[in-house]
Amino acid sequence: MQSQSRQRVLSLSLGDVELRLLRVFAAIVHHNGFSAAQASLGMTQQTISTHMRHLEERLALRLCERGRSGFQLTDEGRQVHAATLDLFGAIEQFQSRLGEAQGELSGSLRFGTVDAMVTNRALNLQGAIGAFHRQAPRVRLEIDVAAPQVLYQGLLDGSYQIVLMPSMSGLPAHFRAQAIFSETQKLYCAKGSPLFGIPDESITDTLLEAQPFAGRTYMPDRQICGVNFGWAAATPHMEGTLLLLLSGVYIGFLPDHYAEESVRNGKLRMLVPGRMSFEDPFYIAYPRERPSRAAETLSQAIVRPLSDEFA
CATH class of the missing domain: 1.10.10.10 (Winged helix-like DNA-binding domain superfamily/Winged helix DNA-binding domain)
Structure with a gap:
């Protein structure tokens, strides 16, 4: 048989x-x-x-x-x-090389990213995508929003040709990972939380540790900003964290740009910003050896505005 x-x-x-x-x-x-x-x-x-x-x-x-x-x-x-x-890698490589021989990029490009990037004005990912299309109008761009662990595995197994994500430690040497910006994460709670109306100067580490904490599935359960938070829920996405916080039950960290609107309309409150804040570095990554020209072009479209801003 x-x-x-x-x-x-x-x-x-x-x-x-x-x-x-x-x-x-x-x-x-x-x-x-x-x-x-x-x-x-x-x-x-x-x-x-x-x-x-x-x-x-x-x-x-x-x-x-x-x-x-x-x-x-x-x-x-x-x-x-x-x-x-x-097989699919060979097909895409053929399409890419055929486009190069014809003087124009073509084929498809699979790009993976984490969520909550639209509100990041410093990154301006939507502007980079527009610039990429103007440079490579015949490339079919496929965007997948996924958890960091999914993006990491997808980069390794070829499901993605290029990814944008945090925490790229341990990536094999045959991949290029370039740090491009840092995202500021701050601690928040919502109406209904016992901390919502307490002044920052009265919020101690002990009080923070007593609250149900919404963590990230890809982060280890360990001290954050010197506090042993009581993990009671976890999600890989910022939208999931926001939903948990808006329940009024949990406290948790969000990118400041993503939480900005909810803070402005009074749904969220930033907690002890002087102490409860950390930087989350982000990387753009793709194969180091023989990367597709489309992946390099998208990487340049994302990185160049950031390089110009901090030059």
């Missing part, structure tokens, strides 16, 4: 249908499950399941196990996924 399966894989011709099914499979693996991949694919879970069944029938292989125990790749599924990433 195994030799027959291998024969069918070897004889499989890759057309548009097979490529489409493989892209669905790659998205499922990237998001670690059928339901998690629905939003990015724009498909119902039933449609995704049908596509996967068709792919497995064409390959004569069981690629993954799904059910009450969760999503998990089979050994064959891991091999097919690795080959799929190689």
Whole structure:
């Protein structure tokens, strides 16, 4: 049976249908499950399941196990996924080089970033995207907003060609990571919190430690600004943190630019800004060896205004 399966894989011709099914499979693996991949694919879970069944029938292989125990790749599924990433990488490299030979960038560029970037006026990511399009109008730009740990893994496995994210320690040497700015994180609470009406001078570390704290899933549970916060909730996204704070139950850190409007309209209050503040460095990262020209062009569009500002 195994030799027959291998024969069918070897004889499989890759057309548009097979490529489409493989892209669905790659998205499922990237998001670690059928339901998690629905939003990015724009498909119902039933449609995704049908596509996967068709792919497995064409390959004569069981690629993954799904059910009450969760999503998990089979050994064959891991091999097919690795080959799929190689295939898509080769296709994109061909498209990129063809565009270069024709004197114009083309193909697609997958860019991953964390959330809450629109309100960062110092970064002006939307302006950089506009500049990138003017330089490379034929490149299809695909933007994915994801948690830092997802972006990091996606950069390693080729799901993203370029990422913008904090905390890039431990990145392998064959990737280039350039620090481009620091985001100021401050501590906030909302109406309903017992700290909302207490003057800053009366808020002690002990009082802060007694409050339910909303942390980040990618941050270790350790002292922040010298305080041992009582972690009671966690989320990878700034919007998730904001929702937790607006419940009136939790305190937590947010980028000052992202919290600004909620502070202005009286929904949030900054706590002890003189002590409860830290800088979160951000990096732009992409492969060091043979990066796509599109990735380099987007990186330059993001970095250049910041370099000019601080020159």
